[in-house]
Amino acid sequence: MDAVVHNAKHHPIQEMDTTTDSRDYLGHARRDAESKGYDDWLIVDIDAHHVESVSWSEVTSYIEDPVVRHQAMMYQKERIGAPPYGLNGDLGLRYQDVGGRIPHQSSQREKIEEIDVHRDVVLTRRAMHGLALDYMVLFPTPMLFLGMHPQTDMEVFLCNAYNRWLTERIVPGEPGIVSLAVLPFNTPDEALKTVEKMATVDGVIGFCVTSTRYKPVHSNEYMKLYRTIEETGKPIAFHAGYHWQDPSLATCNTFLGMHALGFAWCNIVHMTNWILNGIPERFPQLKSLWVESGLSWVPFLMQRLDDQYLMRQSEAPLLKRMPSEYMAKNCWYPCQPMEKSNIKGVECTFEMINAHSQLLYASDWPHFDFDTPSVIYDLPFLDEKAKRNILGLNAARLFGLNENGP
Secondary structure, eight states: OOSEEEOTTOOEEEOOOTTSOHHHHTHHHHHHHHHHTOTTSOOEEEEEEOOGGGGHHHHHTTOSSHHHHHHHHHHHHHOOSSSOTTOOOOGGGGTTTTTTTSHHHHOOOOOOOOOSSOHHHHHHHHHHHHHTOSEEEEEOSGGGGGGGOSOHHHHHHHHHHHHHHIIIIIGGGOTTEEEEEEOOTTSHHHHHHHHHHHTTSTTEEEEEEESOSOSOTTOGGGHHHHHHHHHHTOOEEEEOOOOTTSTTGGGOOSHHHHHHHHHHHHHHHHHHHHHHTTHHHHSTTOOEEEESSOSTHHHHHHHHHHHHHHHOGGGOTTOSSOHHHHHHHSEEEEOOSOOOSOHHHHHHHHHHTTHHHHEEOOOOTTSTTOOOTHHHHTOTTOOHHHHHIIIIIHHHHHHTOOTTOO
Protein backbone atom coordinates (compact mmCIF):
# COMPACT_ATOMS: atom_id res chain seq x y z
CA MET A 1 0.00 0.00 0.00
CA ASP A 2 1.28 3.48 -0.82
CA ALA A 3 2.65 5.55 2.03
CA VAL A 4 0.09 8.24 1.25
CA VAL A 5 -3.31 8.39 -0.42
CA HIS A 6 -5.07 11.43 -1.81
CA ASN A 7 -8.52 12.83 -1.24
CA ALA A 8 -10.75 14.38 -3.87
CA LYS A 9 -8.91 17.71 -3.65
CA HIS A 10 -5.53 15.98 -4.00
CA HIS A 11 -4.37 16.82 -0.49
CA PRO A 12 -1.97 14.13 0.74
CA ILE A 13 -3.23 12.00 3.58
CA GLN A 14 -0.74 9.81 5.39
CA GLU A 15 -1.58 6.13 5.65
CA MET A 16 -1.23 4.99 9.28
CA ASP A 17 -0.80 1.48 10.61
CA THR A 18 0.71 -0.23 13.65
CA THR A 19 4.26 0.26 12.28
CA THR A 20 3.95 4.04 11.83
CA ASP A 21 6.51 6.05 13.78
CA SER A 22 5.06 7.89 16.80
CA ARG A 23 6.66 11.09 15.52
CA ASP A 24 4.61 10.78 12.33
CA TYR A 25 1.42 10.17 14.28
CA LEU A 26 2.16 13.30 16.29
CA GLY A 27 3.62 15.37 13.46
CA HIS A 28 0.70 17.80 13.41
CA ALA A 29 0.98 18.29 17.17
CA ARG A 30 4.68 19.13 16.87
CA ARG A 31 4.11 21.59 14.01
CA ASP A 32 1.25 23.15 15.96
CA ALA A 33 3.51 23.75 18.97
CA GLU A 34 6.23 25.27 16.81
CA SER A 35 3.91 27.52 14.78
CA LYS A 36 2.13 28.85 17.89
CA GLY A 37 5.31 29.25 19.90
CA TYR A 38 4.63 27.04 22.90
CA ASP A 39 7.28 24.48 21.95
CA ASP A 40 9.71 26.30 24.26
CA TRP A 41 7.29 26.38 27.22
CA LEU A 42 7.61 23.95 30.10
CA ILE A 43 5.09 21.21 29.27
CA VAL A 44 4.50 18.30 31.64
CA ASP A 45 2.30 15.38 30.62
CA ILE A 46 1.17 13.84 33.87
CA ASP A 47 -0.65 10.87 32.34
CA ALA A 48 0.80 8.82 29.49
CA HIS A 49 1.01 5.07 29.09
CA HIS A 50 3.17 2.25 27.90
CA VAL A 51 2.15 -1.38 27.43
CA GLU A 52 4.16 -3.10 30.11
CA SER A 53 2.94 -6.55 29.10
CA VAL A 54 5.09 -6.33 25.93
CA SER A 55 8.06 -6.61 28.32
CA TRP A 56 6.31 -8.98 30.69
CA SER A 57 9.16 -11.52 30.88
CA GLU A 58 11.39 -8.66 32.08
CA VAL A 59 8.82 -7.37 34.57
CA THR A 60 8.08 -10.78 36.07
CA SER A 61 11.79 -11.49 36.47
CA TYR A 62 11.63 -8.90 39.28
CA ILE A 63 9.01 -10.86 41.27
CA GLU A 64 10.54 -11.45 44.69
CA ASP A 65 8.78 -14.70 45.55
CA PRO A 66 10.87 -17.45 43.88
CA VAL A 67 7.95 -19.84 43.33
CA VAL A 68 5.72 -17.21 41.72
CA ARG A 69 8.65 -15.89 39.69
CA HIS A 70 9.37 -19.40 38.39
CA GLN A 71 5.71 -19.95 37.47
CA ALA A 72 5.68 -16.65 35.58
CA MET A 73 8.86 -17.46 33.68
CA MET A 74 7.62 -20.94 32.72
CA TYR A 75 4.29 -19.52 31.59
CA GLN A 76 6.09 -17.01 29.35
CA LYS A 77 8.23 -19.78 27.89
CA GLU A 78 5.63 -22.45 27.24
CA ARG A 79 2.27 -20.75 26.67
CA ILE A 80 0.72 -18.16 24.39
CA GLY A 81 -2.37 -15.99 24.69
CA ALA A 82 -3.62 -13.22 26.91
CA PRO A 83 -3.59 -11.99 29.54
CA PRO A 84 0.01 -12.81 30.48
CA TYR A 85 0.78 -14.62 33.71
CA GLY A 86 -0.65 -12.92 36.77
CA LEU A 87 -2.70 -10.26 35.00
CA ASN A 88 -6.48 -10.08 35.04
CA GLY A 89 -7.83 -8.55 31.84
CA ASP A 90 -11.08 -6.90 30.80
CA LEU A 91 -12.94 -7.64 27.59
CA GLY A 92 -13.24 -3.91 26.92
CA LEU A 93 -9.62 -3.92 25.76
CA ARG A 94 -10.81 -5.67 22.59
CA TYR A 95 -12.84 -2.64 21.55
CA GLN A 96 -10.51 0.29 22.08
CA ASP A 97 -9.00 0.33 18.58
CA VAL A 98 -12.50 0.36 16.96
CA GLY A 99 -11.87 -2.73 14.88
CA GLY A 100 -8.37 -1.63 13.85
CA ARG A 101 -9.38 1.85 12.71
CA ILE A 102 -7.17 3.40 15.42
CA PRO A 103 -4.06 1.25 14.90
CA HIS A 104 -1.71 2.91 17.39
CA GLN A 105 -4.20 1.99 20.12
CA SER A 106 -3.94 -1.72 19.36
CA SER A 107 -0.16 -1.94 18.97
CA GLN A 108 3.01 0.09 18.47
CA ARG A 109 5.22 -2.01 16.22
CA GLU A 110 7.32 0.80 14.80
CA LYS A 111 10.92 0.04 13.97
CA ILE A 112 13.42 0.70 16.74
CA GLU A 113 17.06 1.03 15.75
CA GLU A 114 18.51 2.32 19.03
CA ILE A 115 20.09 -0.41 21.12
CA ASP A 116 21.61 1.64 23.93
CA VAL A 117 18.30 2.03 25.78
CA HIS A 118 15.10 0.05 26.30
CA ARG A 119 12.47 0.06 23.56
CA ASP A 120 10.00 1.83 25.89
CA VAL A 121 12.49 4.66 26.36
CA VAL A 122 12.70 5.15 22.58
CA LEU A 123 8.92 5.13 22.18
CA THR A 124 8.52 7.58 25.05
CA ARG A 125 11.16 9.92 23.63
CA ARG A 126 9.35 9.94 20.30
CA ALA A 127 6.04 10.77 21.96
CA MET A 128 7.68 13.52 24.01
CA HIS A 129 9.15 15.03 20.85
CA GLY A 130 5.83 14.92 19.03
CA LEU A 131 3.94 16.51 21.91
CA ALA A 132 6.73 19.04 22.65
CA LEU A 133 7.08 17.77 26.23
CA ASP A 134 9.74 18.31 28.86
CA TYR A 135 8.45 15.62 31.24
CA MET A 136 6.19 12.61 30.77
CA VAL A 137 4.72 10.56 33.61
CA LEU A 138 4.44 6.91 32.57
CA PHE A 139 1.62 4.71 33.82
CA PRO A 140 1.06 1.01 33.10
CA THR A 141 -1.92 -0.16 31.05
CA PRO A 142 -3.04 -3.78 31.64
CA MET A 143 -2.07 -3.42 35.29
CA LEU A 144 -4.79 -0.79 35.76
CA PHE A 145 -7.18 -3.70 36.41
CA LEU A 146 -5.15 -5.18 39.27
CA GLY A 147 -7.50 -3.75 41.90
CA MET A 148 -10.06 -6.32 40.78
CA HIS A 149 -7.65 -9.27 40.92
CA PRO A 150 -9.09 -12.20 42.92
CA GLN A 151 -5.60 -12.87 44.34
CA THR A 152 -4.59 -9.90 46.45
CA ASP A 153 -1.07 -11.31 46.77
CA MET A 154 -0.70 -11.13 43.00
CA GLU A 155 -1.30 -7.39 43.11
CA VAL A 156 1.54 -7.12 45.63
CA PHE A 157 3.93 -9.27 43.59
CA LEU A 158 3.25 -7.46 40.32
CA CYS A 159 3.19 -3.90 41.66
CA ASN A 160 6.53 -4.39 43.39
CA ALA A 161 8.05 -6.07 40.33
CA TYR A 162 6.77 -3.38 37.97
CA ASN A 163 8.02 -0.53 40.16
CA ARG A 164 11.52 -2.02 40.29
CA TRP A 165 11.59 -2.76 36.55
CA LEU A 166 10.34 0.71 35.65
CA THR A 167 12.77 2.58 37.90
CA GLU A 168 15.75 0.40 37.00
CA ARG A 169 15.20 -0.22 33.27
CA ILE A 170 13.08 2.65 31.90
CA VAL A 171 13.27 5.83 33.98
CA PRO A 172 17.11 6.09 33.95
CA GLY A 173 17.09 6.05 30.14
CA GLU A 174 15.67 9.55 29.72
CA PRO A 175 15.78 12.49 32.19
CA GLY A 176 12.26 13.59 31.26
CA ILE A 177 10.64 10.24 32.11
CA VAL A 178 9.19 10.17 35.62
CA SER A 179 6.90 7.82 37.49
CA LEU A 180 4.29 7.40 40.19
CA ALA A 181 4.99 4.16 42.05
CA VAL A 182 1.98 1.84 41.82
CA LEU A 183 0.63 0.82 45.22
CA PRO A 184 -0.82 -2.65 45.98
CA PHE A 185 -3.72 -0.84 47.59
CA ASN A 186 -5.83 -3.88 48.46
CA THR A 187 -3.14 -4.82 51.00
CA PRO A 188 -2.56 -1.65 53.08
CA ASP A 189 0.54 -2.90 54.94
CA GLU A 190 2.23 -3.77 51.64
CA ALA A 191 1.20 -0.43 50.14
CA LEU A 192 2.89 1.26 53.09
CA LYS A 193 6.06 -0.75 52.50
CA THR A 194 6.02 0.32 48.85
CA VAL A 195 5.88 3.98 49.84
CA GLU A 196 8.76 3.53 52.28
CA LYS A 197 10.87 1.75 49.63
CA MET A 198 10.07 3.98 46.67
CA ALA A 199 9.83 7.46 48.22
CA THR A 200 13.49 8.29 47.66
CA VAL A 201 14.04 6.40 44.39
CA ASP A 202 15.17 8.64 41.54
CA GLY A 203 12.36 9.46 39.13
CA VAL A 204 9.53 8.58 41.54
CA ILE A 205 7.54 11.78 42.01
CA GLY A 206 4.41 10.36 43.67
CA PHE A 207 2.25 7.31 44.22
CA CYS A 208 -0.56 5.76 42.21
CA VAL A 209 -3.69 3.88 43.21
CA THR A 210 -5.60 2.25 40.37
CA SER A 211 -9.18 3.34 40.98
CA THR A 212 -10.96 0.28 39.60
CA ARG A 213 -11.45 -1.48 42.93
CA TYR A 214 -14.01 -1.84 45.70
CA LYS A 215 -11.87 -1.05 48.74
CA PRO A 216 -13.18 2.07 50.55
CA VAL A 217 -10.50 4.75 50.49
CA HIS A 218 -11.63 6.07 53.89
CA SER A 219 -11.07 2.79 55.73
CA ASN A 220 -9.05 3.28 58.91
CA GLU A 221 -6.50 0.72 57.71
CA TYR A 222 -5.25 3.35 55.21
CA MET A 223 -4.61 6.17 57.66
CA LYS A 224 -0.99 5.24 58.35
CA LEU A 225 -0.41 4.99 54.60
CA TYR A 226 -1.82 8.48 54.01
CA ARG A 227 0.23 9.93 56.85
CA THR A 228 3.41 8.43 55.43
CA ILE A 229 2.67 9.72 51.92
CA GLU A 230 1.91 13.15 53.37
CA GLU A 231 5.28 13.15 55.12
CA THR A 232 7.08 12.44 51.83
CA GLY A 233 5.60 15.64 50.36
CA LYS A 234 4.63 13.71 47.24
CA PRO A 235 1.05 13.36 45.96
CA ILE A 236 -1.21 10.34 45.71
CA ALA A 237 -2.98 9.82 42.38
CA PHE A 238 -6.16 7.85 41.80
CA HIS A 239 -5.97 6.68 38.21
CA ALA A 240 -9.39 5.83 36.81
CA GLY A 241 -10.28 2.83 34.71
CA TYR A 242 -13.30 0.74 33.85
CA HIS A 243 -14.62 -2.71 34.67
CA TRP A 244 -17.31 -3.93 32.30
CA GLN A 245 -18.11 -6.78 34.67
CA ASP A 246 -19.22 -4.31 37.34
CA PRO A 247 -22.93 -5.10 37.86
CA SER A 248 -24.07 -1.58 37.00
CA LEU A 249 -21.71 -1.10 34.04
CA ALA A 250 -22.67 -4.56 32.77
CA THR A 251 -26.06 -3.09 31.85
CA CYS A 252 -24.31 -0.98 29.17
CA ASN A 253 -24.43 -2.81 25.85
CA THR A 254 -21.80 -0.63 24.13
CA PHE A 255 -18.17 0.03 24.87
CA LEU A 256 -18.94 3.71 24.29
CA GLY A 257 -21.44 3.84 27.15
CA MET A 258 -19.39 1.71 29.51
CA HIS A 259 -16.21 3.70 28.81
CA ALA A 260 -17.98 7.06 29.20
CA LEU A 261 -19.37 6.11 32.59
CA GLY A 262 -16.69 3.80 33.95
CA PHE A 263 -13.75 6.19 33.86
CA ALA A 264 -15.74 8.77 35.80
CA TRP A 265 -17.70 6.50 38.10
CA CYS A 266 -14.83 4.91 40.03
CA ASN A 267 -13.35 8.30 40.91
CA ILE A 268 -16.77 9.77 41.72
CA VAL A 269 -17.22 7.08 44.38
CA HIS A 270 -13.71 7.41 45.79
CA MET A 271 -13.83 11.22 45.80
CA THR A 272 -17.17 11.17 47.62
CA ASN A 273 -15.72 9.00 50.36
CA TRP A 274 -12.45 10.94 50.38
CA ILE A 275 -14.21 14.25 51.02
CA LEU A 276 -17.13 13.27 53.25
CA ASN A 277 -14.89 11.26 55.56
CA GLY A 278 -12.65 14.27 56.06
CA ILE A 279 -9.39 12.98 54.55
CA PRO A 280 -8.32 16.54 53.58
CA GLU A 281 -8.93 17.67 57.16
CA ARG A 282 -7.07 14.73 58.69
CA PHE A 283 -4.14 15.12 56.28
CA PRO A 284 -4.14 18.78 55.21
CA GLN A 285 -0.76 18.54 53.43
CA LEU A 286 -1.65 15.39 51.46
CA LYS A 287 -2.06 16.27 47.80
CA SER A 288 -4.39 14.12 45.72
CA LEU A 289 -4.81 13.82 41.94
CA TRP A 290 -7.84 12.36 40.16
CA VAL A 291 -6.56 11.03 36.87
CA GLU A 292 -8.19 10.24 33.51
CA SER A 293 -11.79 10.91 34.45
CA GLY A 294 -12.08 14.10 32.42
CA LEU A 295 -13.48 17.19 34.12
CA SER A 296 -17.24 17.31 33.61
CA TRP A 297 -17.92 15.07 36.61
CA VAL A 298 -16.27 17.51 39.03
CA PRO A 299 -18.86 20.35 38.90
CA PHE A 300 -21.64 17.78 39.14
CA LEU A 301 -20.15 16.20 42.26
CA MET A 302 -19.34 19.56 43.82
CA GLN A 303 -22.94 20.69 43.54
CA ARG A 304 -24.42 17.35 44.51
CA LEU A 305 -22.32 16.95 47.65
CA ASP A 306 -22.82 20.58 48.70
CA ASP A 307 -26.58 20.24 48.34
CA GLN A 308 -26.75 17.07 50.43
CA TYR A 309 -24.19 18.23 52.99
CA LEU A 310 -26.24 21.33 53.86
CA MET A 311 -29.12 19.05 54.85
CA ARG A 312 -27.09 16.35 56.67
CA GLN A 313 -23.96 17.93 58.14
CA SER A 314 -24.05 15.57 61.12
CA GLU A 315 -23.03 12.73 58.78
CA ALA A 316 -19.78 14.47 57.84
CA PRO A 317 -18.63 15.85 61.22
CA LEU A 318 -14.96 16.28 60.22
CA LEU A 319 -15.74 18.85 57.54
CA LYS A 320 -15.08 22.51 58.31
CA ARG A 321 -15.84 23.74 54.81
CA MET A 322 -18.20 22.88 52.00
CA PRO A 323 -17.31 19.72 50.06
CA SER A 324 -16.80 21.77 46.90
CA GLU A 325 -14.17 23.90 48.66
CA TYR A 326 -12.05 20.85 49.45
CA MET A 327 -12.44 19.66 45.86
CA ALA A 328 -11.35 23.04 44.51
CA LYS A 329 -8.43 23.71 46.86
CA ASN A 330 -7.10 20.34 48.05
CA CYS A 331 -7.37 18.29 44.87
CA TRP A 332 -5.69 18.43 41.44
CA TYR A 333 -7.19 17.35 38.13
CA PRO A 334 -5.55 16.33 34.86
CA CYS A 335 -7.53 17.64 31.91
CA GLN A 336 -7.75 14.41 29.90
CA PRO A 337 -10.07 13.60 28.29
CA MET A 338 -11.16 17.20 27.84
CA GLU A 339 -14.89 17.38 27.21
CA LYS A 340 -15.10 20.29 24.74
CA SER A 341 -18.57 20.17 23.20
CA ASN A 342 -19.83 23.16 25.24
CA ILE A 343 -17.20 25.89 25.58
CA LYS A 344 -19.26 27.81 28.15
CA GLY A 345 -19.48 24.66 30.22
CA VAL A 346 -15.71 24.21 29.97
CA GLU A 347 -15.13 27.79 31.13
CA CYS A 348 -17.50 27.32 34.08
CA THR A 349 -15.74 24.09 35.01
CA PHE A 350 -12.34 25.80 34.93
CA GLU A 351 -13.65 28.51 37.24
CA MET A 352 -15.17 26.01 39.68
CA ILE A 353 -12.00 23.91 40.03
CA ASN A 354 -9.56 26.86 40.20
CA ALA A 355 -7.94 25.65 36.99
CA HIS A 356 -5.21 28.31 37.12
CA SER A 357 -3.65 26.41 40.05
CA GLN A 358 -5.33 22.98 40.21
CA LEU A 359 -5.50 21.83 36.59
CA LEU A 360 -2.73 19.79 34.94
CA TYR A 361 -2.13 18.85 31.32
CA ALA A 362 -2.34 15.16 30.43
CA SER A 363 -2.23 13.47 27.03
CA ASP A 364 -3.17 9.83 27.76
CA TRP A 365 -0.99 8.93 24.77
CA PRO A 366 -1.16 6.46 23.03
CA HIS A 367 -4.80 5.72 23.81
CA PHE A 368 -7.54 6.44 21.29
CA ASP A 369 -8.82 9.53 23.11
CA PHE A 370 -5.45 11.24 23.68
CA ASP A 371 -5.18 15.04 23.85
CA THR A 372 -2.34 17.22 22.56
CA PRO A 373 -1.24 20.41 24.40
CA SER A 374 -3.31 22.47 21.98
CA VAL A 375 -6.40 21.34 23.88
CA ILE A 376 -5.34 23.87 26.53
CA TYR A 377 -3.45 26.38 24.39
CA ASP A 378 -6.40 26.97 22.04
CA LEU A 379 -8.96 27.74 24.75
CA PRO A 380 -10.12 31.34 24.08
CA PHE A 381 -10.89 32.27 27.69
CA LEU A 382 -7.40 31.55 29.08
CA ASP A 383 -4.61 34.12 29.17
CA GLU A 384 -1.00 33.13 28.58
CA LYS A 385 -0.18 32.85 32.28
CA ALA A 386 -3.02 30.40 32.86
CA LYS A 387 -2.00 28.35 29.82
CA ARG A 388 1.61 28.15 31.02
CA ASN A 389 0.42 27.12 34.50
CA ILE A 390 -1.84 24.35 33.24
CA LEU A 391 0.56 23.02 30.62
CA GLY A 392 3.51 22.73 32.96
CA LEU A 393 4.07 25.08 35.86
CA ASN A 394 1.30 23.69 38.07
CA ALA A 395 2.80 20.20 37.70
CA ALA A 396 6.30 21.51 38.37
CA ARG A 397 5.14 23.01 41.65
CA LEU A 398 3.10 19.97 42.62
CA PHE A 399 5.80 17.39 41.87
CA GLY A 400 8.89 19.46 42.57
CA LEU A 401 10.09 19.38 38.95
CA ASN A 402 12.61 21.80 37.50
CA GLU A 403 10.75 24.66 35.79
CA ASN A 404 13.58 24.88 33.26
CA GLY A 405 13.16 21.26 32.28
CA PRO A 406 15.25 18.17 33.05
